[in-house]
Amino acid sequence: MLEKILGLKCVKCGQVYKENEVLYHCKKCGKEGILDVLLDYELIKKEMDKENLIKNSEYSIWRYVPAIPIEKRENIQALKVGWTPLYEVKELRKILGIDKLFIKDDSRNPTASFKDRASAVGIAKAIEYGSDVICAASTGNAASSISGFAASAGMKNVIFVPKSAPIAKIVQLLVFGSTVYLVDGTYDQAYDLCYEVSKEFGWYNRSCAINPYLIEGKKTVAYEICEQLNWEVPDIVVMAVGDGCSIAAAWKGFCECYKLGLVDKLPRMIGVQAEQSNPVSRAFYKNTIEFEYKAPNTIADSISVGIPRNGIKALNAITESNGLMIDVSDSEILDTIKFLARNTGIFGEPAGVTGFAGIRKLKRDKIITGTESIVTVVTGSGLKDIKSAEKAVEGLITVKPNLEDFKKVYKNISE
Numbered sequence: 001m002l003e004k005i006l007g008l009k010c011v012k013c014g015q016v017y018k019e020n021e022v023l024y025h026c027k028k029c030g031k032e033g034i035l036d037v038l039l040d041y042e043l044i045k046k047e048m049d050k051e052n053l054i055k056n057s058e059y060s061i062w063r064y065v066p067a068i069p070i071e072k073r074e075n076i077q078a079l080k081v082g083w084t085p086l087y088e089v090k091e092l093r094k095i096l097g098i099d100k101l102f103i104k105d106d107s108r109n110p111t112a113s114f115k116d117r118a119s120a121v122g123i124a125k126a127i128e129y130g131s132d133v134i135c136a137a138s139t140g141n142a143a144s145s146i147s148g149f150a151a152s153a154g155m156k157n158v159i160f161v162p163k164s165a166p167i168a169k170i171v172q173l174l175v176f177g178s179t180v181y182l183v184d185g186t187y188d189q190a191y192d193l194c195y196e197v198s199k200e201f202g203w204y205n206r207s208c209a210i211n212p213y214l215i216e217g218k219k220t221v222a223y224e225i226c227e228q229l230n231w232e233v234p235d236i237v238v239m240a241v242g243d244g245c246s247i248a249a250a251w252k253g254f255c256e257c258y259k260l261g262l263v264d265k266l267p268r269m270i271g272v273q274a275e276q277s278n279p280v281s282r283a284f285y286k287n288t289i290e291f292e293y294k295a296p297n298t299i300a301d302s303i304s305v306g307i308p309r310n311g312i313k314a315l316n317a318i319t320e321s322n323g324l325m326i327d328v329s330d331s332e333i334l335d336t337i338k339f340l341a342r343n344t345g346i347f348g349e350p351a352g353v354t355g356f357a358g359i360r361k362l363k364r365d366k367i368i369t370g371t372e373s374i375v376t377v378v379t380g381s382g383l384k385d386i387k388s389a390e391k392a393v394e395g396l397i398t399v400k401p402n403l404e405d406f407k408k409v410y411k412n413i414s415e
């Protein structure tokens with residue numbers, strides 16, 4: 001048992017369990033009873049403060065290892081996750097009229113998405129539990145991420161992805177050597193199948209909503225943002241929302257920085273969903289924690305979710321931080337892939353730029369003034385879904401390989 005874990009608390013009914021009493025969720029509430037890991041911040045404070053962070057030369061999520069509930073450092077894999085760049089994006093600030101905009105590029109993680117923060121912890125936990133097999137259901141990135149980490153740890157892994165997942169993400173799985181089941185159904189169905197199978201076969205389940213420890217990895221994004229801003233908390237943090245784990249994790253991280261005395265305020269959390277895949281948004285505006293299923297339909301596959309598996313935690317993050325939810329359309333997302341890439345050099349996948357698409361909308365709708373400090377995270381690389389990006393661009397010019405012909409087709413680029 002880990003000293004710093006005080007217990008595991010159900011987000012639905014509030015019941016607190018001992019660390020070894022439950023594995024995934026609340027005994028009473030079932031799958032909706034997602035657990036939150038309660039940590040002893042007084043203990044963590046003794047191992048981590050601003051002064052010893054200055055001397056810390058570990059530039060990855062493990063910089064914050066005192067706050068991450070794993071047993072032994074030996075179980076940490078070599079793949080480097082986190083301490084991704086937080087850019088000041090000067091061009092974008094001018095164009096958008098947002099003076100203090102920052103973009104954190106999490107596509108720079110080893111398997112090219114934010115999910116690596118979670119997998120790094122998930123694999124360490126799987127090793128701790130002595131599991132032989134780790135499994136996951138995923139819209140794509142969680143799968144390719146755990147697949148990479150399982151490869152680094154030499155652990156067998158079984159992956160369930162909907163057959164609609166972008167090919168680059170599926171190929172990642174095969175290259176890393178996973179056993180892959182393409183589920184003839186939706187992500188929601190893949191998720192349920194993985195859950196049943198993991199129970200039946202006794203495999204360790206990496207699905208982020210079900211497994212309380214994965215958020216403990218994702219929360220490091222907040223620690224990094226705070227430290228990279230020299231412990232000044234942004235006014236607003238904008239995140240894409242699918243299942244809701246990521247925004248809930250970021251919020252937990254900010255709250256912890258506050259509890260640990262590293263920062264003196266908290267940001268407002270704004271969640272962004274795709275218009276046709278927005279159950280968290282709908283619940284937020286209806287003021288309920290009951291999520292209504294509607295078949296999702298969006299180009300942003302990573303946030304194409306009918307039932308948000310961590311919706312309650314996400315809503316808690318939004319309401320506790322006095323934030324809000326907004327939706328953006330697929331055409332706004334597609335346009336943002338191009339807009340972001342052309343003004344920063346950062347190429348995000350559709351869900352990866354959805355947070356930023358939200359910021360553009362917030363400014364257009366005057367929900368923000370432009371004087372706030374705002375951070376968003378690009379959560380996945382554009383190279384993971386070339387087909388979608390292709391829809392946003394045009395302008396290929398074919399030329400015969402001689403100067404004459406070039407002059408004929410040349411368009412003056414300074415015009």
Ligand SMILES: *Cc1c(COP(=O)(O)O)cnc(C)c1O
Nearest residue numbers: 141242243244245246302379380
């Ligand atoms: C998973 C994912 C998200 C959303 O995270 P949730 O925890 O499901 O809300 C956003 N962007 C990308 C690229 C993702 O892979």
Ligand SMILES: [Zn+2]
Nearest residue numbers: 010013026029
């Ligand atoms: Zn419960």
